[in-house]
Structure formats: C-alpha cells, structure tokens
Amino acid sequence: MKVDRVLVTGAGGQLGTVLVKTLRKLKGVENVLATDLHIKPEDKGLIFPLDATNEEAVAEMVLGNKITQIYHLAAILSAKGEEDPLLTWNTNLKSLFAILEVARKYNLDKIFFPSSIAVFGASAPKENTPQDAYLDPTTVYGTSKAAGEQWANYYFKKYKVDVRSLRYPGIIGYQSLPGGGTTDYAVEIYHKAVNKEPYICYLKEDTTLPMIYMNDAVRATLELMEAPAEKIKTRTSYNLNALSFTPSQVVESIKKWYPNFKVTYKEDYREAIAQSWPSSILDTQAQEDWQWQPHYLLDDISNEMITELKKKYNLHSQL
Ligand code: VAH
Numbered sequence: 432m433k434v435d436r437v438l439v440t441g442a443g444g445q446l447g448t449v450l451v452k453t454l455r456k457l458k459g460v461e462n463v464l465a466t467d468l469h470i471k472p473e474d475k476g477l478i479f480p481l482d483a484t485n486e487e488a489v490a491e492m493v494l495g496n497k498i499t500q501i502y503h504l505a506a507i508l509s510a511k512g513e514e515d516p517l518l519t520w521n522t523n524l525k526s527l528f529a530i531l532e533v534a535r536k537y538n539l540d541k542i543f544f545p546s547s548i549a550v551f552g553a554s555a556p557k558e559n560t561p562q563d564a565y566l567d568p569t570t571v572y573g574t575s576k577a578a579g580e581q582w583a584n585y586y587f588k589k590y591k592v593d594v595r596s597l598r599y600p601g602i603i604g605y606q607s608l609p610g611g612g613t614t615d616y617a618v619e620i621y622h623k624a625v626n627k628e629p630y631i632c633y634l635k636e637d638t639t640l641p642m643i644y645m646n647d648a649v650r651a652t653l654e655l656m657e658a659p660a661e662k663i664k665t666r667t668s669y670n671l672n673a674l675s676f677t678p679s680q681v682v683e684s685i686k687k688w689y690p691n692f693k694v695t696y697k698e699d700y701r702e703a704i705a706q707s708w709p710s711s712i713l714d715t716q717a718q719e720d721w722q723w724q725p726h727y728l729l730d731d732i733s734n735e736m737i738t739e740l741k742k743k744y745n746l747h748s749q750l
Contacts, residue, residue, distance in 0.1 A: 435540070436462050436497050440483040440526065441504030443467040443474055445618075446545070446599075446648065448607035450502060451478075453649050464496050468505065483526035489533045500656075502543040503530045509549050510701050511611025512572035523575035527582060535590045542594040543656055544583050546668035548641055549573035549613075550598060551709050560709035562670045562716050569707040580667035587666040595655050596668035600675075600712065603732055604645025605739040613701045613708075617642055617681060620694070621736040624685045625744060629693040636679040636696050639710040643673035644727035644735070651723055658721040665716050672714040673725035684733040 435458050441447045442465035451465045466481035467474075481492055483505040492498070505526050512519035527544065534542050548560070550573050555564035566577045576598075583594040601614025609615040616632050617640075623630035634640075643651075651671055655663070682694050717723035727735075740746075 433499070434458075434462055436464075436499045437502065438464045438466065438492060438496070438498040438500070439502045439504060440466055440481060440530070441506065442478050443469070443471055444504055445604065445607045445609040445612075446602055446645075447504045449604055449645050449649055450504070450652065452606075453653065454502070457653065464492070464498065466492065484522060484529060486529035486532055489529045490537070493533050493537060493539070499539055500541045500543075501530055501534065501539060502652075503527065504545055506545070506575070507572065508609075508611040509547075509570045509572040509613045509704055510615075512570055512575075513700070513704075516571040519571040520575055523572070524578060524582075527579050531582060531586045531592060531594070534592045534594070535586060540593065541656060542583075542592060543652060544579060544594055544596040544668070546576040546580050546596050546598045547573065548598055548600050548708050548712060549704075550577040550580065550668070552707050555709060557709055558711050559713045560670070560711070561713045562665065570704055576668075583668070584666045593660055594666065595663055597651060597655060597671045597717075598668045598712075599648060599671060600641035600643045600673060602643055602645055602648045603736065604648075605736050605743065606645065613704045614640055614642065616678060620678070620681060620685065621733070621740055624689050624692050625737055625740040625746060627689070629695065632678045632694055632696050633699045633701050634678055634696070634705050635698050635702055636682075637677050638702065638705050639675050639677045640705055641672065641675045641709060641712045643671065643725065644732045646735075647673050647725045647727050650726075651717075654723065655717075655721055662721050664720050669717045669720075669723075670712050670714040671717055671723065672712040674728060675711045676729055680729065681733070684729045685737070687730070688733065688737050
C-alpha cells in the first residue's frame with residue numbers, strides 16, 4: 432500500500448505545531464517532514480529550514496524526501512501583514528506558486544492551502560456569510576488568500592492538481608502561540624487568566640468574530656484531506672464554521688473559573704480589521720460535501736484551555 436509522505440511548511444506556527452504532531456500520529460513520524468523559514472531553538476532537529484518562496488528549494492526537499500503531499504501553512508497573517516504589504520503579498524503568493532508548481536511538475540497527490548474568513552469584506556453579509564459571497568478583503572493577507580483560492584482552483588481545473596482549502600476562522604489552542612493575527616486576543620486572554628494577570632484587549636468588547644478550537648480546526652483539515660476526491664466540490668476554499676463570540680463573552684466564560692479576572696478594552700488598528708470580517712459563517716457546503724461538524728462550544732474551549740495552560744505553567748496546585 433502506498434505510504435503518504437507529507438511536507439508541512441510553516442510547521443513552527445500556531446496551527447503547524449499541532450498539525451505536525453497529529454499528522455505524525457496518523458502517518459508515522461518518519462513520514463512527516465516539518466519545515467519553516469525560521470527555526471526556534473527548541474525546534475532544532477525537529478523542524479528543518481525551508482524558504483517556501485524558493486521553488487527550487489521546495490522541489491529539492493520534495494524529491495529528496497519522496498514527498499507525496501504538502502500542507503502549505505507558511506504565510507504572513509492579517510495584522511502583521513499590514514506592516515509591509517508588498518512583503519506579505521510576495522511571501523504569501525510566491526510560496527503558493529512554488530508549492531503549486533512543484534505539485535504540478537512532480538505530480539504530487541494532494542496539497543492543502545489554508546484560506547481564511549479574512550477573504551470577506553464589506554460586500555459580504557455580516558451574519559451567516561455564505562460560501563459564494565462576493566470577496567472584497569480589506570487586508571493584504573485577505574487579498575492574498577482570495578487570490579490564492581483562485582489559483583488553487585485554476586491548478587485543479589487546468590492541471591488536475593488536487594488542492595484543497597479551508598477558510599479558517601480564528602484558531603484557539605493551548606499548544607502554541609499565534610503570531611500576527613487579528614484573532615490572537617482569544618489565545619492571549621487565557622494565558623493571562625491562568626496567570627491571574629489582567630488583560631488589555633485590543634478589540635471592542637462586543638466585536639463578534641468566528642472562531643474555532645484547535646482540535647476542531649485540525650480535525651476539519653484532516654477530514655477534508657482524507658475525503659475521497661469526488662466529494663470535494665469546492666476547489667477555491669470551503670467556509671468552515673464552529674462558533675462565534677465577542678471578547679466579553681469569552682471573559683464571562685473564563686470568569687466561571689476565575690471570577691476576579693480583570694479585562695480592560697483599548698482598541699487598536701486590529702479593531703478595524705475585525706469589523707471588516709463576518710460575525711458568523713455559513714458552512715453548508717462543508718457539511719454536505721464532507722459532513723463537517725464542529726464539537727467544541729465556548730465553555731468546552733475555556734475548560735480545556737485553562738486545564739492545559741495550568742499544566743503548561745505548572746499551576747496545577749492552583750486553587
Ligand atoms: C488572523 N488568525 O487573525 C488569522 C485568521 C480569521 C483569522 O486568518 O489573521
């Protein structure tokens with residue numbers, strides 16, 4: 432039976448950290464190659480250096496390791512992306528082209544390309560944003576993901592490259608810190624709570640955003656990628672829904688564990704980005720095509736985040 436050999440780019444990132452561990456459990460450690468542009472000291476020997484914008488380097492890594500699938504997570508996210516728009520565009524698109532060209536030239540089995548709710552803008556319905564809403568993103572990151580979706584669809588239609596994609600909401604997990612996103616508050620806030628420190632939230636307390644717990648996000652990714660090709664009817668990117676909440680709602684949830692948790696609100700430039708995104712997402716196609724169903728609600732997320740972060744900070748003796 433053919434063995435899947437997987438390359439992950441952006442493996443040191445928030446999602447990559449967990450996806451690599453899960454893929455290794457599924458496919459075998461020896462069959463999952465984790466790469467990133469920058470290697471944290473603790474990841475030396477576990478994650479290998481790769482500039483995903485360099486097609487030659489990607490091809491060498493793929494051929495040298497007999498790779499059959501690529502999960503291309505490397506990207507500059509929404510908030511950080513606004514600091515240097517052209518770098519964001521070049522990084523996000525040049526790396527996607529490198530991956531798509533290597534997949535085409537060497538006939539790889541499957542490619543995963545993460546998109547985001549950041550592809551939506553003012554023209555999309557704010558509530559229950561549908562799969563086929565008009566895309567007018569307000570950030571370079573969102574623009575790069577909207578363009579990337581079209582290129583994924585093109586490579587599927589023209590070259591039969593099996594590219595699959597999800598429009599992730601904000602991802603919340605305890606295993607890794609997010610970097611440069613607009614939804615990062617929803618992770619930072621739990622770290623502050625378990626350390627009994629106050630938190631200054633950079634979004635307004637009533638700004639609703641679509642979110643997903645890491646375990647659901649990783650399961651959705653693998654369920655999409657393991658689904659038979661004929662079930663995948665959307666080759667741009669699937670809307671993915673789990674839950675939506677405001678900062679004040681997550682504070683109320685956390686207060687069930689930390690009644691004295693203090694949060695103040697001091698909005699910054701990320702509030703305008705958040706305001707341009709949907710409050711909730713309709714993912715009918717994902718439900719119909721590959722039976723997507725989320726599991727985690729807000730209190731389930733708080734329960735697991737707090738339990739695991741207390742262990743991470745050695746606070747299990749905490750009352
Ligand atoms: C960001 N976490 O904030 C990412 C994500 C929907 C948000 O794309 O940029």
